[in-house]
Amino acid sequence: MTILFPILVFLAVSLAIAGLAVWMSPTRTAQRLQAVAPSAGKANWTETAVRIVGPFAQLSSPTGDAALSPLRVRFLNAGIRYPDAYLVYFGMKTLLPLGFAALAFLGMRTTGATDGTEMMLYLAVAALAGCYLPNMVLYVLIRARRREIFENFPDAADLMLVCVEAGLGLDAGLAKVTEEIQVKSVALAQELHWTNLEMRAGATREKSLRNLALRTGVEEIGTFATMLTQSDRFGTSIGESLRVFSDDLRHKRQVRAEEQAAKVPTKMLLPLVLCIFPCISMVILTPAVIRIIRMVMPMLNGAS
Incomplete structure (x- = not known):
């Protein structure tokens, strides 16, 4: 019985994993549809995101098309052509500040911080970071593209x-x-x-x-x-x-x-100073320090 029980547990777990894999794998019909329309899955994810985040976008999105036109151009520069992408963008600008502020509040309560002014400052900084995070992500996408x-x-x-x-x-x-x-x-x-x-x-x-x-x-x-x-x-x-x-x-x-290559020494200076030079100094100086301590400590003990 002691050997049979682990074998049964192993078979049960293996069958459960195999069944889950078969259940999650697409059928032959789904594979054919995916081959015919490869962007259908991406569109479904985008529509789901719009349905979830879209209602919150009304709190921060502009009402006129004139204010949205530069943003649509930036979306095109980033390769985003979905017509309702601005809803996801402004929805994230509404939800992320609230989420970051909530995480900052929980973190400060966990650490035991009770100062009201300090807590308000950290909450404001976290909310600002969440508000400008979509801008930074969009900027990185545009720059890379x-x-x-x-x-x-x-x-x-x-x-x-x-x-x-x-x-x-x-x-x-x-x-x-x-x-x-x-x-x-x-x-x-x-x-x-x-x-x-x-x-x-x-x-x-x-x-x-x-x-x-x-x-x-x-x-x-x-x-x-x-x-x-x-x-x-x-x-x-x-x-x-x-x-x-x-x-x-x-x-x-x-x-x-050539310009990017010329910037490499300047960019490598900070990692060299903060990471590599201290390690090299420790490797070089530690044996000498140990030897000096071994020579000086007996002399000090004898003098005392």
């Missing part, structure tokens, strides 16, 4: 130059670049794909390129749009313009990489 697009756009410009010199038109070359650049940068490929869809829907090339610059928020893409518009308007060679522009883009990317 802009950097990815900027670093990969020179390669896209080179591919565009090759396509134009090979005899393709600008629209066909842009579609070809969208297919090829997707391997390296999904964000840039998505933006170029939206530009192709706008031109196929009947929008002018100038307006589509301006919208591309607005969605990405990258200055170099705005210059690219202006260059193509002027070349198309004045009848200059698009190939020569793209050649000069791609050379300038590669130079800017190299300069920015």
Whole structure:
């Protein structure tokens, strides 16, 4: 009986885990639907978040569309295209201050702090941190996406130059670049794909390129749009313009990489001073200190 009981417990736990895995795994029909519409799961999560957080957004969201327009542009710069994303954004700006303040209050009560002024100060700081946390997250997303697009756009410009010199038109070359650049940068490929869809829907090339610059928020893409518009308007060679522009883009990317490399010693100074130098000092000086103590302590004991 002493051996049979652990075996039965092991079998019961194993069967429970296997049953849970089978229950949570999608069926064949669900897998086919996911293959046909891969963004359905993401949309469901977004709709759930909107239903949960959306009612709280009315407390902090602006009422006019003029105030929401810059925020929608920032969402596009971050790659967020869901129409109700601002509800989640303002809902989190309402809930996070309350949650952070509650956590700060519980932490101070746990530590035994009773000073009312100090407690109010900590609660205000926690609420401010929760209020500005969505802004920081959105800023980080925008910065990362802009950097990815900027670093990969020179390669896209080179591919565009090759396509134009090979005899393709600008629209066909842009579609070809969208297919090829997707391997390296999904964000840039998505933006170029939206530009192709706008031109196929009947929008002018100038307006589509301006919208591309607005969605990405990258200055170099705005210059690219202006260059193509002027070349198309004045009848200059698009190939020569793209050649000069791609050379300038590669130079800017190299300069920015050199700038980031030059900042590395300054950024490494603080970790070296706080983390590495104390450890090195302890490793080097500890044997000498131990030896000095062993030599000096007997002398002091003998003198006393």
